[in-house]
Amino acid sequence: MKILFAASLLLLALSHLSQVDASAYDKIVSHSRIRAKKQGINMCAIQEIIGTKKKYFSTCRNWYMGSICGKKALVLYECCPGYMQLEGMRGCPAAVPIDTIYGTLGVVKADITKQYVDMSKLTEQTQGAGSYTMFAPSDEAWEQTELLNNENTLLYDALHCHMVSKRFLTKDLKNDMTLESMHSKLGLYINHYSNGIITVNCARIIHGNQVATNGVVHVIDRVIAPVKNTIRDVIGTNEELSSLNRAVKKESSLLGKLGQPGQYTLFAPTNKAFEKHKEGLKRILQDKTLVQGKSLYHLLSSVQCSEAILAGSRYETLEGSSIEIGCDGDSLTVNGIKMVLKKDIVTSNGVIHLIDQVLMPDSVKQVTELVGESQSTFGHQVTKLGLAAAMGPGAQYTLLAPLNTVFTDKVMSMDQHLLKIILKNHILKLKVTLSDLYNGQLLETLGGKFLRVFVYRTTVCIENACMVRGSKEGSNGALHLMKSLISTPSNSMYELLQKNGSFTVFLSLMEIAGLTELLKQEGAYTIFAPMDDAFDGVTEQDMKTLTSDINALRIILLYHFSNGIFISGGLEGSVTNLLETMQGSNLQMLSVNNSILVNSVNVPNKDLMASNGVIHVIKTLLYPGDLPVGREDLLYLLQKFIKYMQIKVRSTSVHGTHYSTPRNYRSREVNAALQPSTRFIFRSCFLFNKIITTHVVESGKTLHFILVSGEHIFPCTEQSYTVVK
Numbered sequence: 001m002k003i004l005f006a007a008s009l010l011l012l013a014l015s016h017l018s019q020v021d022a023s024a025y026d027k028i029v030s031h032s033r034i035r036a037k038k039q040g041i042n043m044c045a046i047q048e049i050i051g052t053k054k055k056y057f058s059t060c061r062n063w064y065m066g067s068i069c070g071k072k073a074l075v076l077y078e079c080c081p082g083y084m085q086l087e088g089m090r091g092c093p094a095a096v097p098i099d100t101i102y103g104t105l106g107v108v109k110a111d112i113t114k115q116y117v118d119m120s121k122l123t124e125q126t127q128g129a130g131s132y133t134m135f136a137p138s139d140e141a142w143e144q145t146e147l148l149n150n151e152n153t154l155l156y157d158a159l160h161c162h163m164v165s166k167r168f169l170t171k172d173l174k175n176d177m178t179l180e181s182m183h184s185k186l187g188l189y190i191n192h193y194s195n196g197i198i199t200v201n202c203a204r205i206i207h208g209n210q211v212a213t214n215g216v217v218h219v220i221d222r223v224i225a226p227v228k229n230t231i232r233d234v235i236g237t238n239e240e241l242s243s244l245n246r247a248v249k250k251e252s253s254l255l256g257k258l259g260q261p262g263q264y265t266l267f268a269p270t271n272k273a274f275e276k277h278k279e280g281l282k283r284i285l286q287d288k289t290l291v292q293g294k295s296l297y298h299l300l301s302s303v304q305c306s307e308a309i310l311a312g313s314r315y316e317t318l319e320g321s322s323i324e325i326g327c328d329g330d331s332l333t334v335n336g337i338k339m340v341l342k343k344d345i346v347t348s349n350g351v352i353h354l355i356d357q358v359l360m361p362d363s364v365k366q367v368t369e370l371v372g373e374s375q376s377t378f379g380h381q382v383t384k385l386g387l388a389a390a391m392g393p394g395a396q397y398t399l400l401a402p403l404n405t406v407f408t409d410k411v412m413s414m415d416q417h418l419l420k421i422i423l424k425n426h427i428l429k430l431k432v433t434l435s436d437l438y439n440g441q442l443l444e445t446l447g448g449k450f451l452r453v454f455v456y457r458t459t460v461c462i463e464n465a466c467m468v469r470g471s472k473e474g475s476n477g478a479l480h481l482m483k484s485l486i487s488t489p490s491n492s493m494y495e496l497l498q499k500n501g502s503f504t505v506f507l508s509l510m511e512i513a514g515l516t517e518l519l520k521q522e523g524a525y526t527i528f529a530p531m532d533d534a535f536d537g538v539t540e541q542d543m544k545t546l547t548s549d550i551n552a553l554r555i556i557l558l559y560h561f562s563n564g565i566f567i568s569g570g571l572e573g574s575v576t577n578l579l580e581t582m583q584g585s586n587l588q589m590l591s592v593n594n595s596i597l598v599n600s601v602n603v604p605n606k607d608l609m610a611s612n613g614v615i616h617v618i619k620t621l622l623y624p625g626d627l628p629v630g631r632e633d634l635l636y637l638l639q640k641f642i643k644y645m646q647i648k649v650r651s652t653s654v655h656g657t658h659y660s661t662p663r664n665y666r667s668r669e670v671n672a673a674l675q676p677s678t679r680f681i682f683r684s685c686f687l688f689n690k691i692i693t694t695h696v697v698e699s700g701k702t703l704h705f706i707l708v709s710g711e712h713i714f715p716c717t718e719q720s721y722t723v724v725k
Helices: 002-020 024-035 060-065 101-107 111-119 123-127 139-143 152-160 231-237 239-249 252-258 271-276 278-285 288-296 373-384 416-424 493-500 504-512 516-520 540-547 550-558 632-641
Strands: 043-049 055-057 071-079 132-137 177-180 187-192 198-200 203-212 215-220 264-269 313-316 322-328 331-334 340-347 350-355 397-402 442-444 450-455 460-462 465-473 477-482 525-530 561-563 576-580 586-592 595-598 605-610 613-618 651-654 657-660 679-687 691-698 701-707 716-722
Touching: 024 043, 024 055, 043 060, 101 111, 101 123, 101 132, 101 203, 101 215, 111 123, 111 132, 111 139, 111 152, 132 203, 198 215, 231 239, 231 252, 231 264, 231 340, 231 350, 239 252, 239 264, 239 271, 239 288, 252 288, 271 278, 278 288, 331 340, 373 397, 373 416, 373 477, 493 504, 493 516, 493 525, 493 605, 493 613, 504 516, 504 525, 504 540, 504 550, 540 550, 540 632, 561 576, 595 613
Parallel strands: 132 215, 264 350, 397 477, 525 613
Antiparallel strands: 043 055, 043 071, 177 187, 187 198, 198 203, 203 215, 313 322, 322 331, 340 350, 442 450, 450 460, 460 465, 465 477, 525 561, 576 586, 586 595, 605 613, 651 657, 679 691, 679 716, 691 701
């Protein structure tokens, strides 16, 4: 009873310490305890891969997936480490009696380890005074290992390889820690992973923290072998890796790194793997930089033991790009492919996994080799039309590769000469990575055209085509994935609208307002162009009213223009995108389901690219909702044109008397009840891009003033009035 009481106190103390400084392993055990709380006190939920004896404490992910490494997992309930069942009681209400390390081996059912302890004359040491940590292989681990010679010396040394002369609980076993074993101080290499797995020389702790009076026992899933060699030593002596050894020798700095202390994982291609990729490797092996890139792509700056891989995760290589390491049952996968022939060759500076393929990072590939499955039609057409041959050796290129879905039957049935011209303009004459692109940049194509770059909040577009994720950088170029074929405009906005024939009213209004040059001049503009349909039912008198005040007309028309080119693909989806107009107010644009709305009005035809901008077609006139109208005749006309919003009428006060006046343009009539014979002046300044000022002056005193920022083009005008009875 006293021993049981002491054990309970010790376990309670250790439990308290673990809460203060809990490790990933301890947290996973706690999670497993929570999952099993309905089963009784101190029960843990364990997941066993069906068809194997491999068991894991449940993680959140594995619990909800119901699988580990893609294989179904059966949920079992067992006593948590350090506890045991009592007959007739639910759960595991009793603490395991504390004993020496020797006695604890029996408690954790490491019977073969205990047997070897007896045979090697270690019984006295494991029962005596001291503080030790023993990593005890399970019985299954011994059964899967070649049996050791029963000579006492060999068993003694082998077991001392599993022992440390100090107690280390799981919370003390830090990632990348090296412990000195009791056999010739050879290293025991600890890795403590975020998923709760702890490995010792890549052997997984399957039952940890079984506290003993003279230390602690951790049960592991394999027998630990002594480790003396570095990764470089293994490469140099393993006959299966002679081709890799020759390749690495060409890069002396890498060879030196593999012989130095560190924490590395090497995916080492065998000789057969090199033979399989012989043709593709010829070019690479002649270039020292490419050799280095290829080699570093096989190397991680962390130790990834196979037992720690429970699901696919991405890891950055020393080359700079990342690979995905996953598992499929007992097999490791690299980038989703089963290629690992032999796992967990442990070295003093990391671990080696033998693979049957040579991994090729994008950085060593030719630009044409970057084309992936989703752009295979583009790649095929580039080869078929002779464009691949046109990309000579030694030069750099960028492929703007449309996705396969872009190549519809209509595109594929196109005249081959015309298709070749189009695809030539999808190949740039220089290497341009995603980080090199900026707004307004001009890129020269193989076809001699210059393409414009537009950078938006959430995407980058080139002319009318926007990029999707998946850009790559190769040894002599880059590749970007495009949502559509790129069109190369040659006409100005004016020419496009004139040739179309559906914008005659709009073009005549632009001419009357003196704004036609805006459609012709060089620049970068976005215009929402109303079709003639927008003016259905307009009478000759209506047109006179609309054009009677040039400043007012300009305000209306400039609300349809914006500086900069904004195509539909550049809009952020499902949120309101504000676009400042030349008039000064904002347009509200919304992109939903491949359609766009402007001020809630549908845009039936979008992204008509011009040499000086882009045209979006609308079937109504637009007017800023925050800009009141002061003239009743113009208000009536605008209400006739514009159905999507309520137009405001502004009312101002002079000497307490109300009258209607336009807010931002000059009025030629004022109906106001001012004092008789009072002389006042309307001074109107039309400031082309964004600014209009209006002053009402009485006896030198300004009664009303409005200002909207912009730049001045036209001079101010004044008109004098005298109020009579």
